[in-house]
Amino acid sequence: MASSYYARRFPDMPVFHLCFPVRYNDEETVQMGAEDIRACIKFIEDQTGAKWNWDAYFNQIKRFNEETTYELQKWEINKTAHPQFIGPMYELFRKWNYEMDGGADPRALKTMQKMNKVLLKAYDRKEEPYPGKMRYRAIVWSCPAHYY
Numbered sequence: 001m002a003s004s005y006y007a008r009r010f011p012d013m014p015v016f017h018l019c020f021p022v023r024y025n026d027e028e029t030v031q032m033g034a035e036d037i038r039a040c041i042k043f044i045e046d047q048t049g050a051k052w053n054w055d056a057y058f059n060q061i062k063r064f065n066e067e068t069t070y071e072l073q074k075w076e077i078n079k080t081a082h083p084q085f086i087g088p089m090y091e092l093f094r095k096w097n098y099e100m101d102g103g104a105d106p107r108a109l110k111t112m113q114k115m116n117k118v119l120l121k122a123y124d125r126k127e128e129p130y131p132g133k134m135r136y137r138a139i140v141w142s143c144p145a146h147y148y
Contacts, residue, residue, distance in 0.1 A: 016043040064103030070112040071098055077119065082126045083137075084119050 003017040018040045021033040041052050071094065074085050085093070093115070101108040128134075 014043070014047055016040050060103040062103070063106065063109055064101075067098055067101070067103060067109055067112055070116050073116065074119065077123050080123075082123055082128075084122050084127070084129055086129045 003015045006013060006015050016039075018036055021029045023029040044050075045052055074090070077084055078086070078090070097108050097111055103109075
């Protein structure tokens with residue numbers, strides 16, 4: 001949607017639409033995703049005249065992979081009988097410290113390390129994320145599901 005909006009609003013501005021693959025384990029999808037990223041990098045180089053900094057790129061990806069490890073650990077804990085990170089708190093932290101950062105800011109990884117330490121400590125003590133017995137559990141996807 002964002003790229004079609006820009007195309008209408010700024011018709012003279014070059015736009016590259018990068019779609020992220022959803023089938024992560026499918027070899028053809030992974031290959032197409034890699035081709036799309038290479039095409040996007042070429043687009044950026046052509047538009048800016050600057051050469052892509054592969055060292056910076058892979059440093060950021062390495063950091064993002066570490067952040068993903070912490071994210072997956074939260075998912076593992078949350079599917080147990082003693083979830084720790086629930087509701088809007090989980091979604092907001094994920095949105096602003098994982099998805100929006102994408103490994104760009106080293107401070108986000110430090111924040112995740114601190115949060116993980118608190119998370120594991122609470123999980124080991126089997127603390128409840130809110131008072132009272134949990135009556136219902138559900139998997140919800142996207143922000144609106146957390147609020148309505």
